[in-house]
Amino acid sequence: MAPFSPEKLLRDRLGRPPGVLRLSLTARCNLSCPYCCPDNKEPEGLLSDTERVELVAVAARLGFSKLRLTGGEPLLHPSLVELVRHLAGLRRDGLQEIAMTSNGQRLTPLLARDLHLAGLDRLTLSLDGTTAGSVARMVAPASKNSRGAHCLEAALAALEAARDAGFEPACGRLKLNAVIIRGRNDDQVVPLAGLARRVGVELRLIEAMDVGSRNGWSPSQVISADEIVRRIAAVWPLEPMGRATHATAARWRYRDGQGLLATVASISQPFCGDCNRLRITANGIAHTCLFSAEGSDLRQPLRAGPDVLRAALETIWSERRDRYSEERAARLQSPNSAPVHPEMAYLGG
Numbered sequence: 427m428a429p430f431s432p433e434k435l436l437r438d439r440l441g442r443p444p445g446v447l448r449l450s451l452t453a454r455c456n457l458s459c460p461y462c463c464p465d466n467k468e469p470e471g472l473l474s475d476t477e478r479v480e481l482v483a484v485a486a487r488l489g490f491s492k493l494r495l496t497g498g499e500p501l502l503h504p505s506l507v508e509l510v511r512h513l514a515g516l517r518r519d520g521l522q523e524i525a526m527t528s529n530g531q532r533l534t535p536l537l538a539r540d541l542h543l544a545g546l547d548r549l550t551l552s553l554d555g556t557t558a559g560s561v562a563r564m565v566a567p568a569s570k571n572s573r574g575a576h577c578l579e580a581a582l583a584a585l586e587a588a589r590d591a592g593f594e595p596a597c598g599r600l601k602l603n604a605v606i607i608r609g610r611n612d613d614q615v616v617p618l619a620g621l622a623r624r625v626g627v628e629l630r631l632i633e634a635m636d637v638g639s640r641n642g643w644s645p646s647q648v649i650s651a652d653e654i655v656r657r658i659a660a661v662w663p664l665e666p667m668g669r670a671t672h673a674t675a676a677r678w679r680y681r682d683g684q685g686l687l688a689t690v691a692s693i694s695q696p697f698c699g700d701c702n703r704l705r706i707t708a709n710g711i712a713h714t715c716l717f718s719a720e721g722s723d724l725r726q727p728l729r730a731g732p733d734v735l736r737a738a739l740e741t742i743w744s745e746r747r748d749r750y751s752e753e754r755a756a757r758l759q760s761p762n763s764a765p766v767h768p769e770m771a772y773l774g775g
């Protein structure tokens with residue numbers, strides 16, 4: 427069969443092609459991490475699963491060949507396995523990959539197996555600490571260590587369940603995410619790297635970002651990717667592999683051959699220049715940037731049929747000019763432009 431090629435070469439105002447569609451299934455979450463601060467309210471007018479599949483089909487034909495299911499916490503979506511099964515039927519429309527980011531708290535061995543069989547290609551699990559205390563500090567303000575112990579145990583069990591189900595870390599199908607916040611969990615940088623090396627998964631360490639308006643972010647909370655790498659390399663020497671085009675993460679190889687590390691340096695080394703991501707909220711609002719306050723409602727075009735939806739997506743993408751992370755420093759210094767950001771729980775990070 428001839429390889430799929432998009433219907434036309436769509437480019438945004440900065441010449442960037444479409445690539446990744448990040449589709450939020452819910453704004454609810456079963457954790458309350460301080461960088462996200464979900465309010466556990468669903469937005470009005472959630473899309474149906476049928477609408478989600480139609481949207482992804484049209485987007486895939488325009489060049490959004492990779493799909494990432496997000497939340498909130500996507501495992502709270504009641505018909506997730508069924509949805510993945512339908513989405514997997516879109517390979518003929520150009521959808522090459524279905525990935526999901528999850529905190530893993532609800533990932534049982536059975537669910538992991540069902541998701542793998544349904545066609546989920548990649549799974550990234552989030553875990554921001556390696557001890558009961560550090561996890562408690564990250565999953566809910568003022569929560570007890572026993573809650574942290576429970577969440578840690580569930581996340582480790584999820585890693586095992588995912589690997590056993592066929593999400594093979596050596597092929598990049600299973601990864602671990604951690605957001606690092608100075609003063610809250612930065613003592614976990616080296617322990618997290620050690621844990622990931624032990625269980626054989628690639629760890630992606632993410633700089634704390636100014637997402638939303640509730641998380642109280644300040645530049646002083648950021649541990650730069652350079653500092654993260656320095657700390658880890660002091661224990662396990664690393665060599666750089668660079669950042670692939672359109673990727674968010676720069677990758678590193680452990681010199682002793684014990685796997686890979688990645689850093690996502692949205693603050694210290696922005697990568698807007700080749701950003702190819704479009705985010706869709708659980709109720710069908712498209713945001714062309716994690717930091718774009720204004721979204722475009724896709725529900726009416728979606729309900730008007732594929733041609734109208736395709737035209738709407740083409741317009742949204744061709745008018746896109748976002749590069750917030752590259753402009754952040756200047757914007758934060760300007761007294762008249764206090765940024766208004768949508769909440770991460772709605773946009774899926």
Ligand code: SF4
Pocket residue numbers: 697698699701702703714715716717748749750751752
């Ligand atoms: S700030 Fe916006 S444009 Fe830049 S990389 Fe992030 S999502 Fe893409």
